[in-house]
Amino acid sequence: MRNINSIYYLLRSAFSDFKRDKVRTALTSLGIMVGVLSVVMLIAIGLGLKNYISKQFETLGANLILVLPGSGISGGGFGGGLVGGAEFDNRDAENLRRIEGIEYVVSVYFKSSLIETTDKEKTGYVMGVNDEYFGLMNTDLLIGELFSKTEIGNRAKVAVIGNVLAGELFETAEDAIGKSVRISGVRLKIIGVVKKSGDREQDRAVILPYTTTYGSINPKKTFWAIYLGVPNKDEVTRVTNEAREMLLKRYKKDAFSVTEQAEVLSTINQIFGVINLVLIAIGSISLLVGGIGIMNIMYATVTERTREIGIRRAIGARKSDISLQFLTESVVLSALGGIAGLLLAAGITLIVRIWFPVALNLTAVLIAFGVSSVIGVFFGVAPARKAANLSPIDAIRYE
Amino acid sequence: MTKSMIKLDSVWKEYTLGDGSIFEALKNVSVEIRRGEMLGIVGTSGSGKSTLMHLVGLLDKPSRGTILVNDQDVSKLSDDEASTLRSEFVGFVFQQFNLIPKLTVLENVMLPTVYARKKLAFGPEKRALELIARFGLSGKEDSTPNKLSGGQQQRVAIARALIMSPQLILADEPTGNLDSKTGNEILDLFSELNKKDGVTLAIVTHEETVAKRTSRRIHIHDGAVIKGK
Numbered sequence: 001m002r003n004i005n006s007i008y009y010l011l012r013s014a015f016s017d018f019k020r021d022k023v024r025t026a027l028t029s030l031g032i033m034v035g036v037l038s039v040v041m042l043i044a045i046g047l048g049l050k051n052y053i054s055k056q057f058e059t060l061g062a063n064l065i066l067v068l069p070g071s072g073i074s075g076g077g078f079g080g081g082l083v084g085g086a087e088f089d090n091r092d093a094e095n096l097r098r099i100e101g102i103e104y105v106v107s108v109y110f111k112s113s114l115i116e117t118t119d120k121e122k123t124g125y126v127m128g129v130n131d132e133y134f135g136l137m138n139t140d141l142l143i144g145e146l147f148s149k150t151e152i153g154n155r156a157k158v159a160v161i162g163n164v165l166a167g168e169l170f171e172t173a174e175d176a177i178g179k180s181v182r183i184s185g186v187r188l189k190i191i192g193v194v195k196k197s198g199d200r201e202q203d204r205a206v207i208l209p210y211t212t213t214y215g216s217i218n219p220k221k222t223f224w225a226i227y228l229g230v231p232n233k234d235e236v237t238r239v240t241n242e243a244r245e246m247l248l249k250r251y252k253k254d255a256f257s258v259t260e261q262a263e264v265l266s267t268i269n270q271i272f273g274v275i276n277l278v279l280i281a282i283g284s285i286s287l288l289v290g291g292i293g294i295m296n297i298m299y300a301t302v303t304e305r306t307r308e309i310g311i312r313r314a315i316g317a318r319k320s321d322i323s324l325q326f327l328t329e330s331v332v333l334s335a336l337g338g339i340a341g342l343l344l345a346a347g348i349t350l351i352v353r354i355w356f357p358v359a360l361n362l363t364a365v366l367i368a369f370g371v372s373s374v375i376g377v378f379f380g381v382a383p384a385r386k387a388a389n390l391s392p393i394d395a396i397r398y399e
Numbered sequence: 400m401t402k403s404m405i406k407l408d409s410v411w412k413e414y415t416l417g418d419g420s421i422f423e424a425l426k427n428v429s430v431e432i433r434r435g436e437m438l439g440i441v442g443t444s445g446s447g448k449s450t451l452m453h454l455v456g457l458l459d460k461p462s463r464g465t466i467l468v469n470d471q472d473v474s475k476l477s478d479d480e481a482s483t484l485r486s487e488f489v490g491f492v493f494q495q496f497n498l499i500p501k502l503t504v505l506e507n508v509m510l511p512t513v514y515a516r517k518k519l520a521f522g523p524e525k526r527a528l529e530l531i532a533r534f535g536l537s538g539k540e541d542s543t544p545n546k547l548s549g550g551q552q553q554r555v556a557i558a559r560a561l562i563m564s565p566q567l568i569l570a571d572e573p574t575g576n577l578d579s580k581t582g583n584e585i586l587d588l589f590s591e592l593n594k595k596d597g598v599t600l601a602i603v604t605h606e607e608t609v610a611k612r613t614s615r616r617i618h619i620h621d622g623a624v625i626k627g628k
Contacts, residue, residue, distance in 0.1 A: 009513060311498075317514045318483075320479075
């Protein structure tokens, strides 16, 4: 037996109405489509950014402690950030090395710089570090060799370059070996190329002994940061505290920060959690606008079909039958838009993935689809109620 | 069961107009519709005959007075209960046909079964096709109403009114939009339904020619019954 309560009848009736007015259906659903698309894409981009940055940090060794100028990434907020504060020097590095449990101490000079060869110039990064850097960062050599304590000791004008930079300046990594690059007037012989890592900066960097930067590249002999490596995980917190105590003897509390990498990761996760929420909120505005579009059309539909509503009521339809009919239409309209938006988002994600690690996650998809259906209900209720509450007599006389 | 199918006892229907004054559409009306008859409710435009039909058809409620359907007081039924009774007890035929334009003939005829609350003793499609064939509309099942003539549309409407096998057919100016020949054919159909099938009919009309075809007449003027009861 066929019954108004059967979802089949309601859906069939909704779809046959849509088929009669395809343009209107498409335009009404378009609002929701754009809304769902923007919510899903914004979440995908937010997650992509988060993954991208987390990955960069994860390529660093697990038990890493970062000594940074300013109030650092955590604590004092993002804005105050890494700018300003202490300028570390070799004395700090030597002091920190005395802390028990530390295996690696790498002072890092870091700067964006113009890198010249005989016939090309590119913008890249200059990283002045010691030989322990490679062990701490798990940096693998692609070809040639890394510099050692000997080169640090005699301030050798040698460099190891990142894989991407090698490709830009020379044909291949092999070609780079033995060639030279110039930075701030200093000529450096390339002795090695390191493998591509998740770290974009290292891939585009000229890595040289920190002692070699003393002079025209780094006249003040200061460092941007000091990385500490602790082999025993259980000692990370103790070492962090001791390093902080030690640095407090030279610098003010706000001038530097000592942060465990795990802490940095959780801070990043927190920041992106907030960014994602903001993105979802922005995307939701378009969903809301789409929902209002549906409500508008449903009101128009109710008016257009007043007489039909009157006829249906006269032949026995209850108020609930009428409201269910219109509610089904608004939910189906909205869900159609939701599905179209999701399909489009999936397509765009697949394409964008080639350049940027955007991530569609199931939660975002389910939320977007759920929300678009809920919007159909939410914005469909008022028009459906209006339809149901029409007086059958007035409705049937409506011209 | 009494002979009286529907009985209106001292029924008033009042409307509050825009200026706050009260318009009395029906004044102290007491009439009955008897089982098996073909009743004419006759009156000029604005006499209150359509209001009377709406009350009898459970589309509206009286301001005062009682309406008994098979001895059951229906004037205080809830909206849902009235809907159920409309679905099972009464079939409407209108002057404007009132078919749903986007539905096919078959879908229009079957529409009341969609809203049925009781389990149907028949297959809706089979019965709809039988009615369509009986009224000479075979071959038009999949047409939409705008492809049909006025007389054909009204026959579809009658088929729709009959599909739930109601006890009463209420027809509001059923020939008002038809030429006299087609109108007569529709009235012939009503007579046949009344005599052969035993369907009780109440036909609202302002035309004497139509009224003459009925077995008994009630005349309404200015909201009051002036002849018959």
